[in-house]
């Protein structure tokens with residue numbers, strides 16, 4: 001691996017609910033209300049935080065739209081997950 005700078009979560013474990021996104025770090029997790037949200041940086045994809053992660057429930061929150069997020073992720077050469085699966089996951093969940 002090596003291109004990930006996000007600790008315990010391998011990129012293929014991402015599960016993003018819905019298509020809401022937060023341009024700035026959310027004050028609290030929309031799912032559990034926890035206030036310790038951290039930025040998730042993916043080297044090679046975007047210079048800065050690409051998404052947010054709740055420190056309690058571990059849910060990922062988008063910083064950009066799904067389309068933009070995927071566009072950034074496609075810059076990563078060593079993709080360890082299938083982008084089609086992501087779309088399936090997103091489409092399968094209520095907004």
Ligand SMILES: [Zn+2]
Pocket residue numbers: 029030031032033034054055056057058059
């Ligand atoms: Zn949470």
